[in-house]
Amino acid sequence: MTIGWGLMSIGVLGACALGCGAPPMHASADWERGVDFQSDKTFCVERSPWIPKDLTPEQAALLEVAERTTKEQLAKKGYRESPRDQARLVATPYFIKRKRDDVMVAATYCGAYDVKVMGKDLPAGLAGSCEESYISQFDEGTLLVDLYDAKRDQLIWHGWTSTEWPKQGAQAANTPKVVERAMIDILDRFPP
Amino acid sequence: MRWLICLIPLAAWACGSAATLHTEHQTLGTLNGRTTYAFTTTPGLNEQGFTTGHLFNPIMQRRIRDELTRELAMRGYAVSPAENASLLVTFSAGSRQDVVSQEGQQGPVVRGPAYTVDRGALVLHFIDPESKAVLWRGWGDGVMDSEDDLDEAVRAAVRQIMESFPASKS
Numbered sequence: 001m002t003i004g005w006g007l008m009s010i011g012v013l014g015a016c017a018l019g020c021g022a023p024p025m026h027a028s029a030d031w032e033r034g035v036d037f038q039s040d041k042t043f044c045v046e047r048s049p050w051i052p053k054d055l056t057p058e059q060a061a062l063l064e065v066a067e068r069t070t071k072e073q074l075a076k077k078g079y080r081e082s083p084r085d086q087a088r089l090v091a092t093p094y095f096i097k098r099k100r101d102d103v104m105v106a107a108t109y110c111g112a113y114d115v116k117v118m119g120k121d122l123p124a125g126l127a128g129s130c131e132e133s134y135i136s137q138f139d140e141g142t143l144l145v146d147l148y149d150a151k152r153d154q155l156i157w158h159g160w161t162s163t164e165w166p167k168q169g170a171q172a173a174n175t176p177k178v179v180e181r182a183m184i185d186i187l188d189r190f191p192p
Numbered sequence: 193m194r195w196l197i198c199l200i201p202l203a204a205w206a207c208g209s210a211a212t213l214h215t216e217h218q219t220l221g222t223l224n225g226r227t228t229y230a231f232t233t234t235p236g237l238n239e240q241g242f243t244t245g246h247l248f249n250p251i252m253q254r255r256i257r258d259e260l261t262r263e264l265a266m267r268g269y270a271v272s273p274a275e276n277a278s279l280l281v282t283f284s285a286g287s288r289q290d291v292v293s294q295e296g297q298q299g300p301v302v303r304g305p306a307y308t309v310d311r312g313a314l315v316l317h318f319i320d321p322e323s324k325a326v327l328w329r330g331w332g333d334g335v336m337d338s339e340d341d342l343d344e345a346v347r348a349a350v351r352q353i354m355e356s357f358p359a360s361k362s
Contacts, residue, residue, distance in 0.1 A: 030342045032251050103306045133306035155250045
Protein backbone atom coordinates (compact mmCIF):
# COMPACT_ATOMS: atom_id res chain seq x y z
CA MET A 1 0.00 0.00 0.00
CA THR A 2 2.76 2.39 0.96
CA ILE A 3 4.66 1.54 -2.19
CA GLY A 4 1.55 2.01 -4.28
CA TRP A 5 0.88 5.46 -2.90
CA GLY A 6 4.55 6.30 -3.16
CA LEU A 7 4.58 5.39 -6.83
CA MET A 8 1.46 7.42 -7.41
CA SER A 9 3.06 10.43 -5.76
CA ILE A 10 6.16 10.05 -7.87
CA GLY A 11 3.99 9.70 -10.95
CA VAL A 12 2.10 12.88 -10.17
CA LEU A 13 5.26 14.81 -9.42
CA GLY A 14 6.91 13.45 -12.55
CA ALA A 15 3.98 14.43 -14.72
CA CYS A 16 4.07 17.92 -13.23
CA ALA A 17 7.78 18.23 -13.81
CA LEU A 18 7.16 17.48 -17.47
CA GLY A 19 3.90 19.18 -18.15
CA CYS A 20 3.02 21.65 -15.41
CA GLY A 21 4.63 24.82 -16.68
CA ALA A 22 1.83 26.67 -14.94
CA PRO A 23 -0.33 25.75 -11.98
CA PRO A 24 -3.59 24.08 -13.04
CA MET A 25 -6.44 26.51 -13.68
CA HIS A 26 -10.06 26.15 -14.51
CA ALA A 27 -11.88 29.00 -16.18
CA SER A 28 -15.54 29.76 -15.55
CA ALA A 29 -18.01 32.26 -16.95
CA ASP A 30 -21.37 33.78 -16.21
CA TRP A 31 -23.44 35.82 -18.61
CA GLU A 32 -26.77 37.45 -19.21
CA ARG A 33 -28.99 34.78 -20.71
CA GLY A 34 -30.81 35.78 -23.86
CA VAL A 35 -28.18 38.25 -25.04
CA ASP A 36 -27.12 37.86 -28.68
CA PHE A 37 -23.32 37.86 -28.60
CA GLN A 38 -23.02 37.28 -32.34
CA SER A 39 -24.51 40.49 -33.69
CA ASP A 40 -22.34 43.56 -34.32
CA LYS A 41 -19.04 41.86 -33.46
CA THR A 42 -17.04 44.95 -32.53
CA PHE A 43 -15.14 45.57 -29.32
CA CYS A 44 -12.66 47.76 -27.52
CA VAL A 45 -10.54 47.08 -24.46
CA GLU A 46 -10.59 49.54 -21.58
CA ARG A 47 -8.94 49.81 -18.20
CA SER A 48 -11.23 48.28 -15.59
CA PRO A 49 -12.50 50.52 -12.78
CA TRP A 50 -11.46 47.70 -10.42
CA ILE A 51 -7.78 48.14 -11.27
CA PRO A 52 -5.88 50.02 -8.54
CA LYS A 53 -4.44 53.37 -9.61
CA ASP A 54 -0.97 52.73 -8.20
CA LEU A 55 0.17 49.64 -10.08
CA THR A 56 3.75 48.48 -9.71
CA PRO A 57 5.71 48.24 -13.00
CA GLU A 58 5.37 44.45 -12.82
CA GLN A 59 1.61 44.67 -12.34
CA ALA A 60 1.29 47.17 -15.19
CA ALA A 61 3.24 44.82 -17.45
CA LEU A 62 0.97 41.91 -16.52
CA LEU A 63 -2.11 44.01 -17.17
CA GLU A 64 -0.75 44.80 -20.61
CA VAL A 65 -0.36 41.07 -21.24
CA ALA A 66 -3.97 40.56 -20.16
CA GLU A 67 -5.25 43.38 -22.37
CA ARG A 68 -3.21 42.29 -25.38
CA THR A 69 -4.32 38.67 -25.01
CA THR A 70 -7.94 39.80 -24.71
CA LYS A 71 -7.65 41.66 -28.02
CA GLU A 72 -5.97 38.70 -29.70
CA GLN A 73 -8.52 36.18 -28.49
CA LEU A 74 -11.53 38.29 -29.43
CA ALA A 75 -10.00 38.93 -32.86
CA LYS A 76 -9.52 35.17 -33.31
CA LYS A 77 -13.23 34.73 -32.66
CA GLY A 78 -14.11 37.16 -35.41
CA TYR A 79 -14.63 40.27 -33.30
CA ARG A 80 -13.19 43.48 -34.71
CA GLU A 81 -11.47 46.09 -32.57
CA SER A 82 -13.17 49.45 -32.96
CA PRO A 83 -13.03 52.92 -31.43
CA ARG A 84 -14.92 53.18 -28.13
CA ASP A 85 -17.87 55.07 -29.62
CA GLN A 86 -18.37 52.43 -32.30
CA ALA A 87 -17.73 49.27 -30.26
CA ARG A 88 -20.61 47.10 -29.15
CA LEU A 89 -18.56 45.32 -26.48
CA VAL A 90 -16.20 46.86 -23.95
CA ALA A 91 -13.75 44.34 -22.48
CA THR A 92 -12.08 45.08 -19.13
CA PRO A 93 -9.60 42.54 -17.77
CA TYR A 94 -8.55 42.85 -14.11
CA PHE A 95 -7.33 40.82 -11.16
CA ILE A 96 -8.09 40.36 -7.49
CA LYS A 97 -6.27 38.65 -4.63
CA ARG A 98 -7.60 36.80 -1.58
CA LYS A 99 -6.57 34.32 1.09
CA ARG A 100 -7.52 30.68 0.59
CA ASP A 101 -7.03 27.43 2.47
CA ASP A 102 -5.24 24.45 0.99
CA VAL A 103 -5.37 20.92 2.39
CA MET A 104 -2.68 18.29 2.11
CA VAL A 105 -3.64 14.81 3.31
CA ALA A 106 -0.78 12.63 4.54
CA ALA A 107 -0.84 9.00 5.67
CA THR A 108 1.30 7.53 8.41
CA TYR A 109 2.57 3.97 8.16
CA CYS A 110 4.85 2.67 10.92
CA GLY A 111 5.92 6.20 11.67
CA ALA A 112 6.71 7.06 8.06
CA TYR A 113 4.82 9.77 6.22
CA ASP A 114 3.74 9.18 2.68
CA VAL A 115 2.20 12.19 1.03
CA LYS A 116 -0.80 10.90 -0.86
CA VAL A 117 -2.57 13.69 -2.56
CA MET A 118 -2.89 17.45 -2.67
CA GLY A 119 -6.28 19.07 -2.39
CA LYS A 120 -9.70 17.53 -2.34
CA ASP A 121 -9.53 15.07 -5.21
CA LEU A 122 -9.14 11.97 -3.07
CA PRO A 123 -12.48 10.27 -2.37
CA ALA A 124 -12.96 9.86 1.36
CA GLY A 125 -13.48 6.13 0.99
CA LEU A 126 -9.94 5.65 -0.21
CA ALA A 127 -8.45 7.30 2.82
CA GLY A 128 -6.88 5.03 5.41
CA SER A 129 -7.29 5.33 9.11
CA CYS A 130 -3.84 6.69 9.92
CA GLU A 131 -4.10 10.04 8.26
CA GLU A 132 -3.53 13.63 9.10
CA SER A 133 -4.55 16.66 7.08
CA TYR A 134 -2.42 19.78 6.99
CA ILE A 135 -4.25 23.02 6.37
CA SER A 136 -2.30 26.01 5.18
CA GLN A 137 -3.18 29.39 3.71
CA PHE A 138 -2.04 30.80 0.44
CA ASP A 139 -2.68 33.92 -1.63
CA GLU A 140 -4.96 33.21 -4.54
CA GLY A 141 -4.99 35.46 -7.57
CA THR A 142 -8.06 35.64 -9.79
CA LEU A 143 -7.95 37.02 -13.28
CA LEU A 144 -11.27 38.30 -14.56
CA VAL A 145 -12.64 39.68 -17.80
CA ASP A 146 -15.84 41.72 -17.85
CA LEU A 147 -17.62 42.40 -21.12
CA TYR A 148 -20.07 45.29 -21.16
CA ASP A 149 -22.72 46.09 -23.71
CA ALA A 150 -21.58 49.58 -24.70
CA LYS A 151 -25.01 50.84 -25.69
CA ARG A 152 -26.81 49.62 -22.57
CA ASP A 153 -23.76 50.19 -20.36
CA GLN A 154 -24.46 46.83 -18.74
CA LEU A 155 -22.26 43.93 -17.79
CA ILE A 156 -23.30 41.01 -20.01
CA TRP A 157 -20.43 38.50 -19.69
CA HIS A 158 -18.08 37.76 -16.78
CA GLY A 159 -15.23 35.25 -17.02
CA TRP A 160 -12.58 34.30 -14.48
CA THR A 161 -9.95 31.81 -13.41
CA SER A 162 -7.85 31.48 -10.26
CA THR A 163 -4.47 30.15 -9.26
CA GLU A 164 -1.85 30.72 -6.59
CA TRP A 165 -0.58 34.29 -6.50
CA PRO A 166 2.99 34.17 -7.85
CA LYS A 167 5.77 34.30 -5.31
CA GLN A 168 9.11 35.92 -5.91
CA GLY A 169 11.75 34.24 -8.06
CA ALA A 170 11.17 31.70 -10.79
CA GLN A 171 7.43 31.58 -10.20
CA ALA A 172 7.13 35.34 -10.68
CA ALA A 173 9.26 35.20 -13.82
CA ASN A 174 6.77 32.77 -15.33
CA THR A 175 3.76 34.95 -14.46
CA PRO A 176 3.32 36.63 -17.88
CA LYS A 177 2.92 33.21 -19.46
CA VAL A 178 0.47 32.18 -16.74
CA VAL A 179 -1.56 35.35 -17.32
CA GLU A 180 -1.59 34.79 -21.07
CA ARG A 181 -2.68 31.17 -20.63
CA ALA A 182 -5.35 32.25 -18.14
CA MET A 183 -6.78 34.85 -20.50
CA ILE A 184 -6.93 32.29 -23.31
CA ASP A 185 -8.72 29.83 -21.01
CA ILE A 186 -11.20 32.48 -19.85
CA LEU A 187 -12.01 33.70 -23.35
CA ASP A 188 -12.36 30.12 -24.58
CA ARG A 189 -15.68 30.38 -22.75
CA PHE A 190 -16.74 33.32 -24.90
CA PRO A 191 -19.17 33.55 -26.57
CA PRO A 192 -21.29 31.21 -24.46
CA MET B 193 -31.29 34.03 15.57
CA ARG B 194 -31.75 30.29 16.11
CA TRP B 195 -31.98 29.69 12.39
CA LEU B 196 -28.59 31.26 11.84
CA ILE B 197 -26.85 28.27 13.32
CA CYS B 198 -28.85 25.66 11.45
CA LEU B 199 -26.48 25.32 8.55
CA ILE B 200 -26.20 21.72 7.51
CA PRO B 201 -23.38 20.11 5.53
CA LEU B 202 -24.72 19.68 2.04
CA ALA B 203 -23.87 17.89 -1.16
CA ALA B 204 -21.66 14.84 -1.12
CA TRP B 205 -18.34 15.74 -2.66
CA ALA B 206 -16.68 14.25 -5.71
CA CYS B 207 -19.78 12.49 -6.96
CA GLY B 208 -20.99 15.10 -9.40
CA SER B 209 -24.40 15.34 -7.79
CA ALA B 210 -26.41 18.52 -8.11
CA ALA B 211 -25.86 20.91 -5.23
CA THR B 212 -28.49 20.83 -2.51
CA LEU B 213 -29.71 24.04 -1.02
CA HIS B 214 -30.45 24.48 2.64
CA THR B 215 -33.02 27.18 3.31
CA GLU B 216 -34.42 28.89 6.37
CA HIS B 217 -36.77 31.76 6.87
CA GLN B 218 -37.83 33.97 9.72
CA THR B 219 -41.08 35.91 9.99
CA LEU B 220 -40.52 39.00 12.10
CA GLY B 221 -43.64 41.01 11.39
CA THR B 222 -46.99 40.86 9.64
CA LEU B 223 -47.25 40.96 5.88
CA ASN B 224 -51.05 41.29 5.93
CA GLY B 225 -52.35 44.16 3.83
CA ARG B 226 -49.15 44.56 1.89
CA THR B 227 -49.62 44.17 -1.83
CA THR B 228 -46.94 46.28 -3.46
CA TYR B 229 -43.17 46.25 -3.35
CA ALA B 230 -40.08 47.99 -4.66
CA PHE B 231 -36.48 46.86 -4.80
CA THR B 232 -33.98 48.82 -2.83
CA THR B 233 -30.18 48.84 -2.65
CA THR B 234 -28.33 45.54 -2.53
CA PRO B 235 -25.87 45.52 0.35
CA GLY B 236 -22.90 43.19 0.59
CA LEU B 237 -23.24 40.04 2.66
CA ASN B 238 -21.07 39.93 5.74
CA GLU B 239 -22.21 37.30 8.22
CA GLN B 240 -21.26 33.78 9.19
CA GLY B 241 -18.01 34.21 7.27
CA PHE B 242 -19.77 34.87 3.97
CA THR B 243 -18.48 37.83 2.01
CA THR B 244 -19.66 39.36 -1.22
CA GLY B 245 -17.31 38.72 -4.14
CA HIS B 246 -17.12 39.16 -7.87
CA LEU B 247 -19.96 36.69 -8.51
CA PHE B 248 -22.48 39.11 -7.01
CA ASN B 249 -22.12 41.34 -10.04
CA PRO B 250 -24.85 43.18 -11.99
CA ILE B 251 -25.61 40.04 -14.04
CA MET B 252 -26.32 38.14 -10.83
CA GLN B 253 -28.27 41.02 -9.30
CA ARG B 254 -30.53 41.36 -12.35
CA ARG B 255 -31.07 37.59 -12.32
CA ILE B 256 -32.12 37.56 -8.65
CA ARG B 257 -34.36 40.59 -9.15
CA ASP B 258 -35.97 38.96 -12.18
CA GLU B 259 -36.69 35.72 -10.38
CA LEU B 260 -37.99 37.54 -7.31
CA THR B 261 -40.30 39.61 -9.51
CA ARG B 262 -41.70 36.40 -10.96
CA GLU B 263 -42.17 34.79 -7.55
CA LEU B 264 -43.82 37.87 -6.07
CA ALA B 265 -46.18 38.24 -9.04
CA MET B 266 -47.27 34.63 -8.54
CA ARG B 267 -48.17 35.52 -4.97
CA GLY B 268 -50.19 38.58 -5.90
CA TYR B 269 -47.66 41.33 -5.17
CA ALA B 270 -47.27 44.17 -7.67
CA VAL B 271 -44.17 46.22 -8.29
CA SER B 272 -44.56 49.93 -7.54
CA PRO B 273 -42.49 53.08 -7.07
CA ALA B 274 -40.56 53.00 -3.80
CA GLU B 275 -42.54 55.88 -2.30
CA ASN B 276 -45.81 53.96 -2.66
CA ALA B 277 -44.59 50.45 -1.93
CA SER B 278 -45.83 48.60 1.11
CA LEU B 279 -42.72 46.41 1.10
CA LEU B 280 -39.09 47.11 0.29
CA VAL B 281 -37.17 44.13 -1.05
CA THR B 282 -33.44 43.75 -0.78
CA PHE B 283 -31.09 40.83 -1.23
CA SER B 284 -27.43 40.01 -0.82
CA ALA B 285 -25.20 37.10 -1.67
CA GLY B 286 -21.74 35.91 -0.85
CA SER B 287 -19.45 32.94 -0.56
CA ARG B 288 -16.95 31.44 1.81
CA GLN B 289 -14.48 28.59 1.75
CA ASP B 290 -14.94 25.85 4.34
CA VAL B 291 -12.50 23.15 5.39
CA VAL B 292 -14.49 19.95 5.98
CA SER B 293 -12.87 17.58 8.46
CA GLN B 294 -13.97 14.66 10.58
CA GLU B 295 -16.07 15.77 13.53
CA GLY B 296 -15.53 19.38 12.56
CA GLN B 297 -11.97 19.53 13.83
CA GLN B 298 -10.23 22.84 13.38
CA GLY B 299 -6.64 24.00 13.27
CA PRO B 300 -3.62 23.59 11.03
CA VAL B 301 -3.43 19.81 11.55
CA VAL B 302 -6.49 17.56 11.86
CA ARG B 303 -6.92 13.82 12.17
CA GLY B 304 -8.20 11.98 9.11
CA PRO B 305 -8.92 13.28 5.64
CA ALA B 306 -10.06 16.85 5.07
CA TYR B 307 -10.99 18.86 2.02
CA THR B 308 -12.18 22.32 1.08
CA VAL B 309 -15.53 23.39 -0.34
CA ASP B 310 -16.85 26.71 -1.55
CA ARG B 311 -20.25 27.55 -0.17
CA GLY B 312 -22.55 30.27 -1.49
CA ALA B 313 -25.37 32.02 0.35
CA LEU B 314 -28.30 34.17 -0.68
CA VAL B 315 -30.31 36.31 1.75
CA LEU B 316 -33.63 38.00 1.00
CA HIS B 317 -35.04 40.78 3.15
CA PHE B 318 -38.57 42.19 3.09
CA ILE B 319 -38.66 45.49 4.91
CA ASP B 320 -41.35 47.83 6.19
CA PRO B 321 -40.80 51.09 4.24
CA GLU B 322 -41.59 53.36 7.17
CA SER B 323 -39.91 51.75 10.14
CA LYS B 324 -37.22 49.99 8.05
CA ALA B 325 -37.84 46.92 10.20
CA VAL B 326 -37.26 43.55 8.59
CA LEU B 327 -40.62 41.76 8.34
CA TRP B 328 -39.50 38.58 6.64
CA ARG B 329 -36.08 37.20 5.98
CA GLY B 330 -35.11 34.13 3.95
CA TRP B 331 -31.75 32.46 3.70
CA GLY B 332 -30.36 29.77 1.41
CA ASP B 333 -26.90 28.29 1.26
CA GLY B 334 -25.26 25.43 -0.59
CA VAL B 335 -22.00 24.06 -1.88
CA MET B 336 -20.94 25.65 -5.14
CA ASP B 337 -19.25 23.79 -7.95
CA SER B 338 -17.27 25.54 -10.65
CA GLU B 339 -19.30 23.62 -13.24
CA ASP B 340 -22.64 24.82 -11.84
CA ASP B 341 -24.89 26.73 -14.20
CA LEU B 342 -25.09 29.89 -12.10
CA ASP B 343 -28.26 31.11 -13.79
CA GLU B 344 -30.10 27.89 -13.08
CA ALA B 345 -28.67 27.47 -9.58
CA VAL B 346 -29.44 30.97 -8.38
CA ARG B 347 -32.92 31.08 -9.86
CA ALA B 348 -33.63 27.74 -8.18
CA ALA B 349 -32.29 29.14 -4.91
CA VAL B 350 -34.62 32.15 -5.11
CA ARG B 351 -37.59 29.90 -5.82
CA GLN B 352 -36.72 27.56 -2.96
CA ILE B 353 -36.30 30.37 -0.43
CA MET B 354 -39.53 31.97 -1.60
CA GLU B 355 -41.53 28.76 -1.13
CA SER B 356 -42.19 29.89 2.44
CA PHE B 357 -43.18 33.43 1.52
CA PRO B 358 -46.92 34.04 1.96
CA ALA B 359 -49.28 35.16 -0.77
CA SER B 360 -50.59 38.70 -0.64
CA LYS B 361 -53.63 39.22 1.59
CA SER B 362 -55.20 42.58 0.92
